[in-house]
Amino acid sequence: MSREKDDEKDLAERGVPPVRGGRGTRAPRRALALLAILCMTFMETLDGTIVNVALPTMQAELGVGATQIQLVASVFLVVTCAFLLVFGRLGDIVGKVRVFQAGERTGRPPALLTGAPRQTC
Numbered sequence: 001m002s003r004e005k006d007d008e009k010d011l012a013e014r015g016v017p018p019v020r021g022g023r024g025t026r027a028p029r030r031a032l033a034l035l036a037i038l039c040m041t042f043m044e045t046l047d048g049t050i051v052n053v054a055l056p057t058m059q060a061e062l063g064v065g066a067t068q069i070q071l072v073a074s075v076f077l078v079v080t081c082a083f084l085l086v087f088g089r090l091g092d093i094v095g096k097v098r099v100f101q102a103g104e105r106t107g108r109p110p111a112l113l114t115g116a117p118r119q120t121c
Contacts, residue, residue, distance in 0.1 A: 036100075040100075040104075044080070047080075047111075048073075048076070048077065048080075051072065051073055051076050052073055055069050055070070055072060055073060058072065087099055087103065
């Protein structure tokens with residue numbers, strides 16, 4: 001028998017219940033889930049940063065004042081927060097994993113296309 005099996009048998013004989021959810025087979029899946037959550041959090045932060053970096057260029061192109069262009073960043077954050085509430089509740093109803101996967105399938109391809117190079121004539 002392996003040492004782990006001996007330890008489990010010894011603990012069982014002493015009446016100690018086995019530990020669940022530790023370093024078992026679920027650990028790699030949890031690590032992948034954590035990695036996905038961290039990546040998506042980074043992407044959301046990056047989206048907000050991109051909006052703020054683009055504000056001076058938008059201000060110059062549109063010919064508006066600083067107070068007016070700040071509305072763009074404010075509206076972006078309000079819409080993001082509103083979607084967070086709506087889709088969080090939807091995740092409670094139909095399942096968080098399904099909502100997350102659907103959001104990734106529908107949201108990331110257009111986001112990647114916005115960064116694609118454009119031809120200039």
